[in-house]
Amino acid sequence: MKPPSSQGLRLTCLLLALASLCLPIPLWKDRDSLMQEEKAQETGGNLVLSRQEQQLNTKLVSLKKMEIATAMTTGQFPPSMHFFRAKRLIDQSKVFNIIKLMPKGTVRFRFSKPHPPHPVPAQCSQWVLLESYRKQLHNVSEFDRSLVRNLTLVTDAPEQAYPSQTFIWKRFEEVFLIASGLICYAPVFKAYFYQGLLEFYEDNVQYVEIRAILPTVYELDGTQHNKSWSVAIYQEVTRQFVKEHPDFLGAKIIFTAHRMLNVSQIKEAIVTAMALRAQFPDTLxxxxxxxxxxxxxxxxxxxxxxxxxxxxxxxxxxxFHAGETDWQGTSVDNNVLDALLLNASRIGHGLALIKHPVAKNLSLKRDIPVEVCPISNQVLLLVADLRSHPAAALMAEGHPVVISPDDPPIFGAKGVSYDFYEVFMGIGGMNADLRTLKQLALSSIKYSAMLPDEKAKTKEVWQKKWDQFVADLSDSFLREL
Structure with a gap:
């Protein structure tokens, strides 16, 4: 074989040199800056932590990585599991117990004396006094457990119990109907709301906004109260709770109507809402x-x-609840845009928002947050594995979000810590750290319906609690060393 000439070698080298000029050069030199830019956009990415917060963050992230490493070995990662199965594991989590410390509700029932005057619901037997019925039973404990099952969605086999969204939504709304006969009895109505405030307070929540359909509340003699009475009771119970718990800042009510109602019924609800807000501007x-x-x-x-x-x-x-759907291209899917056009202050759930770039950009431009409800979305079969939750994309680009527990008693949870855990461990990914948690807490104040002076007071109280939270945990971790 004839060896190549020197001219041939020079030509080959020239061609190789020209080819290298045409090929894109790997941009390794830009990798670090691009990763830093991406990290800065994430929820909490721009927060600057104090030295003590940084130390706590190091420990928190270490615990988080240990739990994720264990999950990779065992194959049991709570955010990827149905909450009814994951709750036991979450309760054992050190990360969850730190988050709990962080400052941040078919059978029918009726109270009546004497016999209920109203006709029984269709396909139901006659009213039976519960005390008398329980005396006839051989297994009272099982009956009591069945009462709890009728008032929650919790089950050991959720996939079998709730095979479709249509099925679980029917069951979900049925639970409210079952509970209403109990909750809408005036003394229970007051006690139930007080207990709800107490559970949030014990979960280190300083302020809440509760959606309430304001159903008719009744007395033992059959007397019925209107919506104005109910809002007045919410206000009265809140003031009493704040008096007894001075570091709790209060509660407001968001009046709701069912979206199955027709236009004329919704018009009536809107008129009622305007009247109630005029009567109770500090509460509604x-x-x-x-x-x-x-x-x-x-x-x-x-x-x-x-x-x-x-x-x-x-x-x-x-x-508005808007975009709580997996379907794309439907009239309901467009609710996320229409909610913004109607000047909504927040978007509830907003799962569909990432499928609508114009609506998403408008939401970001107008600083309208999405209320993320991870456990609710999973239980209602919208997102199976919370690592795939659409909010992950929103948090990655720093879109304003707040965390909401939706209906914790029905899901077998309390407060909002379980939802914070799911967001921190699953939706936020490996990069979520103390800054993420801090930003989510701050956002809950910023995007609330409180007046500016109320927000300022709440932030002041929260900051003191946050500083104490950081100091206490830092001391606790030091003692472990």
């Missing part, structure tokens, strides 16, 4: 629609009712 925060979005009316369907406040020059803040 605004209005929302609740219920299965896929089955109910879209915001566009109800636009004639929902634009009434604007046409009358009345300020009625909206906090």
């Amino acid at each position: 925060a605004g209005f929302d629609l609740v219920g299965d979005e896929d089955e109910g009316h879209s915001l566009w369907d109800l636009k004639d009712a929902l634009t009434i406040p604007y046409s009358l020059g009345v300020n009625l803040p909206y906090f």
